Amino acid sequence: MLPYLLYIDPGSGSYLVQAIIAAVLGVAFYFKTIWLRIKLFFGGRKKDNQPGNHKEDEQV
Amino acid sequence: MAGKKTISRVTIKKMSRYKKHPASYRDPSGFVFEQDDIYYRQVNKPYAANYERLIKSGLYDLLVKEKKMLSHTEVEENLTGEEDWYKTLLPEQLRFISYPYEWCFSQWKDAALLTLELLQTALDHDMILKDATPFNIQFADGGPLLIDSLSFEKYDETKPWVAYHQFIGCFVAPLLLARYQSADLLRMFQLYPDGIPLRLVAGLLPLKSFLNIQVWLHIRLPNMLSAGTGAVPKKTPAFSRKKMKHLISNLFSFVQSLSLPTIKTQWNNYYDETILSDAYLNAKKKIVEAWLRELPASTVLDLGTNTGLFAEVAALTGKYTIAVDADTACVDKLYNECRKKKITALMPLCADITNPSPSIGWDNTERSSFSDRMQTSLTMALALIHHLVIGKNLSFDQLAETFSEFSPLLIIEFVPKNDPRVDLLLANRDDIFDDYNEDAFLKAFQEKMIVLERTMLQGTGRILFLMKRKD
Numbered sequence: 001m002l003p004y005l006l007y008i009d010p011g012s013g014s015y016l017v018q019a020i021i022a023a024v025l026g027v028a029f030y031f032k033t034i035w036l037r038i039k040l041f042f043g044g045r046k047k048d049n050q051p052g053n054h055k056e057d058e059q060v
Numbered sequence: 061m062a063g064k065k066t067i068s069r070v071t072i073k074k075m076s077r078y079k080k081h082p083a084s085y086r087d088p089s090g091f092v093f094e095q096d097d098i099y100y101r102q103v104n105k106p107y108a109a110n111y112e113r114l115i116k117s118g119l120y121d122l123l124v125k126e127k128k129m130l131s132h133t134e135v136e137e138n139l140t141g142e143e144d145w146y147k148t149l150l151p152e153q154l155r156f157i158s159y160p161y162e163w164c165f166s167q168w169k170d171a172a173l174l175t176l177e178l179l180q181t182a183l184d185h186d187m188i189l190k191d192a193t194p195f196n197i198q199f200a201d202g203g204p205l206l207i208d209s210l211s212f213e214k215y216d217e218t219k220p221w222v223a224y225h226q227f228i229g230c231f232v233a234p235l236l237l238a239r240y241q242s243a244d245l246l247r248m249f250q251l252y253p254d255g256i257p258l259r260l261v262a263g264l265l266p267l268k269s270f271l272n273i274q275v276w277l278h279i280r281l282p283n284m285l286s287a288g289t290g291a292v293p294k295k296t297p298a299f300s301r302k303k304m305k306h307l308i309s310n311l312f313s314f315v316q317s318l319s320l321p322t323i324k325t326q327w328n329n330y331y332d333e334t335i336l337s338d339a340y341l342n343a344k345k346k347i348v349e350a351w352l353r354e355l356p357a358s359t360v361l362d363l364g365t366n367t368g369l370f371a372e373v374a375a376l377t378g379k380y381t382i383a384v385d386a387d388t389a390c391v392d393k394l395y396n397e398c399r400k401k402k403i404t405a406l407m408p409l410c411a412d413i414t415n416p417s418p419s420i421g422w423d424n425t426e427r428s429s430f431s432d433r434m435q436t437s438l439t440m441a442l443a444l445i446h447h448l449v450i451g452k453n454l455s456f457d458q459l460a461e462t463f464s465e466f467s468p469l470l471i472i473e474f475v476p477k478n479d480p481r482v483d484l485l486l487a488n489r490d491d492i493f494d495d496y497n498e499d500a501f502l503k504a505f506q507e508k509m510i511v512l513e514r515t516m517l518q519g520t521g522r523i524l525f526l527m528k529r530k531d
Contacts, residue, residue: 014220014224014225014228014282015219015220016285017224017225017281017282017285018220018221018224018299018303018307019220019299019303020281021277021278021281021307021310022220022299022303022304022306022307024277025303025306025307025310026302026303026306029306
C-alpha cells in the first residue's frame with residue numbers, strides 16, 4: 001500500500017463506490033421496471049399488488 | 061474551552077464538577093458529560109443550525125414517538141461553562157450500556173436496520189444521518205434506539221451518503237462474517253471498533269459469498285477500488301435523491317436478507333434434550349421466583365443464562381435483568397423470544413465470563429470493561445459452578461471473590477460431584493478435584509458472604525443457596 005493512502009479519508013473513496021453502485025442499481029431498476037411491465041402485459045395480473053408494492057418495486 | 065477572561069467564579073465551580081465522557085471526543089458538534097451521576101449532552105455552537113432543524117422539522121418528535129431515538133429535555137443552563145456552548149440536553153437516562161461486540165446476530169441486524177430507517181426518515185425531513193456506528197445504538201425497552209442526538213445534518217442532494225463506508229465496515233461486514241463464517245466473529249468488532257477493514261472481510265468470506273451480487277457490490281468492489289492506485293477523483297460524481305433512494309432500499313433488502321444458518325451449538329438445545337427433568341426445573345423456578353419476589357433487588361445479573369429460562373423469571377418479577385451467555389446462538393434465541401413476548405426488562409448479552417470484554421479505546425477508558433458495567437443488586441449463577449470449577453479449573457475462592465464484587469446478593473446453585481452433568485465433564489479428564497464438595501464450596505463463599513437460605517432440589521442432589529455479601 002502506498003504510504004500517502006494513509007492520509008486519505010476512507011469516506012472520499014466511498015463517494016466513487018456509491019456512484020458506481022447507484023449506477024448499477026439504476027440500470028437494474030430500469031430493467032426490472034420493463035420486466036414487470038412485460039409480466040403485467042402477459043397476464044401477470046395474478047399478483048395484483050406486486051407492481052404497486054413500494055418495497056418490491058425498488059428492491060434490486 | 062473557555063478563555064481565561066470569561067471564566068467567572070460560578071463557572072469555575074461548575075467546571076470542576078463535570079466530567080467529559082472519555083469516548084465523546086470525535087464529533088465537534090457536541091459531547092456527553094457526567095455531573096452528579098447524571099449524563100448530559102452539550103450541543104456546541106457550530107451544530108446549532110442542525111440541532112434546530114432536527115427539532116423544527118419534526119424529525120426528533122417522530123423518531124422519539126416511534127421509539128427509534130432516545131428522548132431528551134433541554135436544560136437552559138451552560139453547565140460546563142464552555143464558550144462553545146449552545147444547548148444542554150438531559151437525555152433519558154439509560155440503565156445499562158452494552159457494546160456491539162457483546163451483541164448477538166439479531167441484535168446487530170436490528171441495529172443495522174434501525175440505522176437505515178433513521179437515514180430514510182431523516183431524508184424525508186431534508187436531513188441525513190452523518191454517523192453510522194453501532195456505538196450510537198443502545199438497547200432499551202427491548203429494542204434498538206439511537207442515543208446520539210447529534211447524528212443528523214442538513215441533506216445535500218448532490219452528495220452521496222457520508223457514512224456509507226462506516227455503515228459497511230461497522231454493520232454489513234460483521235453481519236456477513238457471522239452469516240458466512242461464524243457468529244463468534246461478531247466479537248471481532250472489539251479489535252476494529254471503527255469498522256472491520258474490507259480487505260480483511262473479503263479475505264475471510266468464502267468464495268460462495270461472492271455469488272451474492274450484494275457482497276460483490278458492497279465489499280468486493282470497494283475493496284478492489286481501494287487496492288488500486290489510490291487516486292481519488294478530484295470532482296466527486298454528482299448524486300441525486302433518486303440514487304440515494306435506490307442505495308438505501310438496496311442496503312435495506314441486503315441486510316434484511318441476512319440470516320444465520322440453523323446450527324446446533326453445544327448449548328442451544330440444553331433444556332430440550334437435557335437429562336434434567338421438568339420436575340427439577342419447575343421446583344427450581346418456584347424457589348428462585350419466591351426469593352426474587354421477596355428480595356429488595358432492582359437489577360439482576362444472570363450468568364450462564366443459556367436460553368434465559370431463569371432470566372425471564374427474574375424479568376417477569378419486575379427486575380431489570382442482564383442475561384449473559386457465551387453461546388451466541390442461545391443469546392440470539394433469547395433476544396428473539398423477548399422481542400416476540402415483549403419482555404422489555406431483559407437485556408440478553410453475549411459474553412464469556414471466563415474472558416469478559418476488557419476496557420478498550422484511547423487510554424483504555426472509552427469503553428469500559430464488562431465487570432465495571434455489571435454492578436447489579438443480585439447475581440444468579442444457576443447450574444454454572446461445575447462448568448467453571450471442573451470445566452475451567454477456577455477455584456471456589458476465585459468465584460466467591462468475583463461474584464461478591466458483582467452484587468450484594470447472590471443466588472447460586474451447587475452441583476455435587478455425583479451429578480450426571482459433572483460425570484460428563486469428568487469423562488475425558490483426570491479427576492483432580494478432590495476438594496469439590498459442599499463443605500469446601502461453603503468455606504470459600506462464607507469468606508465473602510453470609511448464607512441466608514439453603515434448599516435441596518429434590519431428586520437431584522443439587523442445592524440452591526441465597527447469600528448476602530458481608531459488609
